[in-house]
Amino acid sequence: MQQPQATVTVPATSPTPGSGEFPVEAPPKQVALAMDRLSHAGRLIADSRLGADRLLEVLFVAADRLPHQAEKPLNLILKEEA
Numbered sequence: 001m002q003q004p005q006a007t008v009t010v011p012a013t014s015p016t017p018g019s020g021e022f023p024v025e026a027p028p029k030q031v032a033l034a035m036d037r038l039s040h041a042g043r044l045i046a047d048s049r050l051g052a053d054r055l056l057e058v059l060f061v062a063a064d065r066l067p068h069q070a071e072k073p074l075n076l077i078l079k080e081e082a
Contacts, residue, residue: 058077
C-alpha cells in the first residue's frame, strides 16, 4: 500500500525581506554540488596565491643577486615546480 506523497506549495510571488516567509530550500544534491564547486574554487585560489608568493620570493631573491647569477632564480623556480 503506497502512502500519498506530501506536496509543497510555492507562492507565486517571491517573499519580501522581513515578511517572515522563507523560500523553498534547494535539494540536498544541489547544495552538495554547490559546496563541492565552492571547495574547488577555494583550492584554486589557494594554489594561485601560493604560486604568486613563490614567484615574488624568487623575484626578491633575484633582485638581491648580482646580474651574473641570473640562473639561480630560474633554478629555484624549476626546483619548486618539481
